[in-house]
Amino acid sequence: MKKVILSAVILLGTMSIQANALTVTRDSKTTVVFQSEYTEVAADAVPAAVKTALQTAYPGAKLDKAFVNEKKEYKLEISVGDQKATVYSDVNGNWLKI
Numbered sequence: 001m002k003k004v005i006l007s008a009v010i011l012l013g014t015m016s017i018q019a020n021a022l023t024v025t026r027d028s029k030t031t032v033v034f035q036s037e038y039t040e041v042a043a044d045a046v047p048a049a050v051k052t053a054l055q056t057a058y059p060g061a062k063l064d065k066a067f068v069n070e071k072k073e074y075k076l077e078i079s080v081g082d083q084k085a086t087v088y089s090d091v092n093g094n095w096l097k098i
Contacts, residue, residue, distance in 0.1 A: 039067060061078045061079070
C-alpha cells in the first residue's frame with residue numbers, strides 16, 4: 001500500500017512540474033475598420049428629414065458641421081449647450097450606429 005501511495009505522489013508531482021513548464025504564446029491581431037470618406041457639405045445641403053430627426057432627438061441642438069459619404073450617410077457634428085457630439089444618420093433621418 002505504501003508503494004501505491006508513493007507512486008501516486010511521484011506521478012502527481014511530475015505532472016504538476018510539466019504543467020508549469022508549458023509556455024503559451026499568443027498572437028495579437030489588430031483590426032482596423034475604415035470608414036467611408038466623408039466630405040463636408042453646407043448645412044443647407046442636409047436633407048429636411050435629417051434636420052427633423054436631429055431636432056426631435058436632440059432638442060435645441062445646433063448643427064456645427066455636416067459631412068456626407070458616397071452612401072448618402074451623414075456625419076453631423078452638433079453642440080447642445082456646452083456639450084459637443086458627433087452623430088450619424090442616413091438620408092431618411094434614421095440614426096446609424098458607427
